[in-house]
Amino acid sequence: MPSTAVPIKGYDFNNGINHAEVIRAMYTTGYQATSVGQAIMEINRMINWRIEDDPSVQPDEVLPDPDDPNPKPQTAPKCKIFLGYTSNLISSGLRESLRYLVEHKQVDVIVSSAGGVEEDLIKCLGPTYLASFSIPGKELREKGLNRIGNLVVPNANYCAFEDWIMPLLDEMLLEQTEKGVVWTPSKMIRRFGERINNTSSVAYWAYKNDIPIYCPAITDGSIGDMVYFHSFRNPGLIIDIASDIRSINNQAVYAKKTGMIILGGGVVKHHICNANLMRNGADFSVFINTGQEFDGSDAGARPDEAVSWGKIRMDAKPVKVYSDASIVFPLIVAETFAPNVEMNKKNHGENI
Numbered sequence: 001m002p003s004t005a006v007p008i009k010g011y012d013f014n015n016g017i018n019h020a021e022v023i024r025a026m027y028t029t030g031y032q033a034t035s036v037g038q039a040i041m042e043i044n045r046m047i048n049w050r051i052e053d054d055p056s057v058q059p060d061e062v063l064p065d066p067d068d069p070n071p072k073p074q075t076a077p078k079c080k081i082f083l084g085y086t087s088n089l090i091s092s093g094l095r096e097s098l099r100y101l102v103e104h105k106q107v108d109v110i111v112s113s114a115g116g117v118e119e120d121l122i123k124c125l126g127p128t129y130l131a132s133f134s135i136p137g138k139e140l141r142e143k144g145l146n147r148i149g150n151l152v153v154p155n156a157n158y159c160a161f162e163d164w165i166m167p168l169l170d171e172m173l174l175e176q177t178e179k180g181v182v183w184t185p186s187k188m189i190r191r192f193g194e195r196i197n198n199t200s201s202v203a204y205w206a207y208k209n210d211i212p213i214y215c216p217a218i219t220d221g222s223i224g225d226m227v228y229f230h231s232f233r234n235p236g237l238i239i240d241i242a243s244d245i246r247s248i249n250n251q252a253v254y255a256k257k258t259g260m261i262i263l264g265g266g267v268v269k270h271h272i273c274n275a276n277l278m279r280n281g282a283d284f285s286v287f288i289n290t291g292q293e294f295d296g297s298d299a300g301a302r303p304d305e306a307v308s309w310g311k312i313r314m315d316a317k318p319v320k321v322y323s324d325a326s327i328v329f330p331l332i333v334a335e336t337f338a339p340n341v342e343m344n345k346k347n348h349g350e351n352i
Contacts, residue, residue, distance in 0.1 A: 023331050035321040036328050039286045042319045043336040046259035046284045047106075049079040057256050068250075079284065080255035082272045083107040085325075086264030087115020087221065091128055091148045094263075094326050095120060095202065097333050102205040104344075106337045107261070109251050110206060110213040111268045114221030117189055117203065117213065118161065119153075122222070124198040125164060126157035158222055162229070168195060169230045173237045183237070184244040185218040214248045216241060217267050249278045259284035260312075263325040265291050265299020273311040281310050285318035288325045 010033075011018075011025035027037025051057055085098060090112070101107050119128070131145075131152040140147055144155040168191065175181040193207030206213050218239065219227055230237060252258055252275040260282045262269045269287070276282040291300030303318035312318050321328055 020335070023335050026331075032321060032323055035319060036323070036332065038319045039288070039321050039328075040332055040335045042284055042286050042317065043259070043261065043332065046079045046081055046261075047336060047340050049257050049284075051077045051256055054257070068254075077256045079257040079259050080109065080251065081107045081259045081261065082109045082111065082252075082275070082282075084111040084260070084262040084264070084268035084272045085113075085116055086266065086268055087113045087119055088148055089263055089325055090116045090119045090123075090202070091151055091153070092326050094329060095123065096200075097330050099200065099202045099205060100333070100341075101337055102202050102209065102211055103199075104337070104341045105209050105211070106341065108211065109248065109272075110202075110211060111248070111271045112213055112215050113266065113268055114215055114218050114223050116268075117192070117215055117218065118222045120202045121164075121192055121196050122153070122157050122161045124196050124201050125160040126154065128153050128157075161222060162226060165192075165223070165226050166230060166233075168192065169226065169237060170234055173230075173234060176237065182240050182243060184240050184247070185215045186212045186244050186247065188218065188239065189213045189215060212247070212251070214244055214271065216244065216271050248275045252276045252279045252282075255279070257283045259286075261286050261288075263288050263329060265289050265297065270298050273306050273309075277309060277311045281307070281313035281316065282318075283313055283316055285312050285316060287318070287320040288323060288329060289320075290322060290324060 006028060008028055008030050009025070010029045011022045015021070023040070024037075026033035027041075028034070029037075083098070083101065085094075089095070090098065102110070128148070129152050131147065131150055133150045135147065135152075137147065140152065145152040146155065146158075172181070172183055172188070172191065176183060181187075189203055190207050190213070193201065193203030193205075193213075196204055198204055203213060205211075218224070227237065227239070248271070258276055258279065260272050260276060262272055262285075269289075273282075285303055285306070287303060289299050291297055293300040293302055293305070303312055303320055306312040306318070307314060307316070
């Protein structure tokens with residue numbers, strides 16, 4: 001065997017109960033545990049990349065972003081991290097891990113499905129409950145409960161959401177009419193985050209920390225239902241998706257380095273990958289989902305397929321973890337972003 005060969009060895013509990021060491025031992029465990037270990041390494045490369053450490057990127061190679069002519073001064077450019085997640089993950093307890101990343105400014109750009117936006121807001125108005133995968137749909141329907149896997153959301157939560165969002169849609173229409181405001185999905189979500197004013201919310205912290213949330217399919221969920229209802233009671237609201245595609249593509253094009261962390265598949269996965277195609281591919285990538293490639297689906301596609309499209313760079317070392325993100329992503333955060341947040345607190349003496 002070559003000298004670089006890695007022996008397989010898992011964690012020995014005779015050494016005591018040490019959760020951090022259990023996670024660190026995953027890399028040498030094999031199977032998907034090794035993929036988790038590789039994902040931790042790849043995300044830490046995103047976090048730790050600095051321009052001064054990479055001779056291939058020159059500081060004077062600065063391209064002006066026409067949509068941001070006066071950017072904030074940045075003495076040491078970092079890797080721009082794109083985070084994507086699907087609705088079901090916000091419905092689950094993974095919302096708290098995602099909110100933590102946004103609260104502490106660990107990611108730069110977010111892409112969510114419509115449900116990933118509205119379920120975050122709805123949880124501020126009423127809880128989602130643990131249930132079972134096997135409860136008959138007829139029984140739940142009769143009780144006014146909506147099942148998401150083994151979770152349930154009462155109909156009352158969506159009624160509360162309608163009561164909360166309708167005045168905002170009225171307000172947005174008024175600003176469109178009187179001030180000429182052009183509402184894009186990201187601008188809408190920013191307004192929602194401002195008005196929900198709840199520290200448990202991802203959208204709230206995205207608003208506070210000026211992190212854009214893009215949602216190209218914003219009408220594909222309860223928000224779309226509300227826009228539909230609103231079009232009868234107070235018609236005229238226009239949502240412009242063209243401005244947002246320019247905006248997210250520029251986020252990638254004008255970045256020194258980019259990293260993608262994509263939980264789940266579908267629109268959020270493709271939207272982030274396609275933005276990075278505009279810069280000849282992301283430098284770092286981690287996909288976490290259970291999709292298989294044999295049906296040709298976007299979710300199931302391995303990172304190597306994205307390389308063929310120019311969505312991931314040819315010299316990158318992307319990772320795909322075949323797993324339910326609700327299991328592995330908190331473990332990954334524990335060995336990547338969480339230590340980075342604690343280090344920043346210690347170094348800067350502030351709650352970042």
